[in-house]
Amino acid sequence: MGRYCQLVMGPAGSGKSTYCQTIMQHCEAAKRRVHLVNLDPAAERFEYPPSIDIRDLITLEDVMDELGYGPNGGLVYCFEFLMENMDWLEEQLGDYEDDYLILDCPGQIELYTHIPIMRQIAQQLQLWNFQVVGIYCLESQFIEDTAKYFAGVMSATSAMSMLEIPHINVMTKMDLVSDDVKDNMDRYFDPDPLLLADDANRSTRGKFRELNAAIANLIDEFSMVSFLPLNVKDEDSVAYILSHADNAIQWGEDQEPKEPTNEIEDADYE
Numbered sequence: 001m002g003r004y005c006q007l008v009m010g011p012a013g014s015g016k017s018t019y020c021q022t023i024m025q026h027c028e029a030a031k032r033r034v035h036l037v038n039l040d041p042a043a044e045r046f047e048y049p050p051s052i053d054i055r056d057l058i059t060l061e062d063v064m065d066e067l068g069y070g071p072n073g074g075l076v077y078c079f080e081f082l083m084e085n086m087d088w089l090e091e092q093l094g095d096y097e098d099d100y101l102i103l104d105c106p107g108q109i110e111l112y113t114h115i116p117i118m119r120q121i122a123q124q125l126q127l128w129n130f131q132v133v134g135i136y137c138l139e140s141q142f143i144e145d146t147a148k149y150f151a152g153v154m155s156a157t158s159a160m161s162m163l164e165i166p167h168i169n170v171m172t173k174m175d176l177v178s179d180d181v182k183d184n185m186d187r188y189f190d191p192d193p194l195l196l197a198d199d200a201n202r203s204t205r206g207k208f209r210e211l212n213a214a215i216a217n218l219i220d221e222f223s224m225v226s227f228l229p230l231n232v233k234d235e236d237s238v239a240y241i242l243s244h245a246d247n248a249i250q251w252g253e254d255q256e257p258k259e260p261t262n263e264i265e266d267a268d269y270e
């Protein structure tokens with residue numbers, strides 16, 4: 001037994017909430033107990049109501065109305081407020097002593113890449129004895145354009161190095177990927193730097209060749225970037241990602257030996 005959580009991050013609209021709902025649904029069907037935690041003070045509605053909700057502490061709407069902040073400044077204010085009131089979160093989490101939590105985070109990537117707020121939250125969760133894995137969602141549209149893919153990879157890598165927790169990149173919305181891209185997907189899931197640089201060179205001006213090669217080599221040298229595809233319509237794909245997340249935080253080790261499943265090899269992304 002122990003405390004486990006997934007910190008679900010990624011840019012705005014990348015499918016974080018859908019990922020969380022899909023995992024909740026999958027676990028419910030498997031009679032497995034997980035709880036949703038909403039860390040987005042601007043969230044509107046959830047199919048699975050969160051067990052813990054930052055909006056009970058502070059909402060972006062109130063901050064904008066009462067303090068006159070814009071949406072981005074307001075969000076940073078909400079998190080600074082949360083940092084000053086971590087006892088609130090500790091108390092909320094107190095009810096979940098031997099549990100598995102899915103934390104749905106906001107889509108402003110500054111929180112993971114520029115300012116250390118998510119890092120502090122991850123560290124605090126670890127101090128409260130949670131095993132934490134970061135799930136970084138990037139939407140599949142990124143793989144249709146190598147320049148966008150580079151940008152996505154950079155943001156994912158930046159979040160990974162900032163948070164210093166086990167990290168899994170998830171390529172969301174695979175049901176939207178066109179057939180011709182599906183045939184070439186491997187190069188994006190487990191990137192080949194030469195192919196990536198070639199692709200990028202075709203769509204950028206000559207003066208960016210060296211930069212493209214440098215980014216592709218960076219991706220290769222650190223062997224840090226790989227993606228797990230998520231097709232929410234395919235249970236095998238959901239189970240595969242969950243088994244990787246479980247493995248990263250050693251969930252279930254005291255219950256049964258766990259290896260990530262290989263079912264994805266047969267998964268159909270249609």
Ligand SMILES: Nc1nc2c(ncn2[C@@H]2O[C@H](COP(=O)(O)OP(=O)(O)OP(=O)(O)O)[C@@H](O)[C@H]2O)c(=O)[nH]1
Pocket residue numbers: 010011012013014015016017018019040105106107108172173174175176230231232
């Ligand atoms: N077709 C398809 N649409 C998806 C999928 N995941 C998310 N979407 C759609 O993409 C939009 C954004 O999804 P969300 O899950 O709300 O994304 P988010 O990252 O939580 O968004 P923010 O919290 O606003 O940053 C919604 O319209 C979803 O219906 C998916 O797997 N397939």
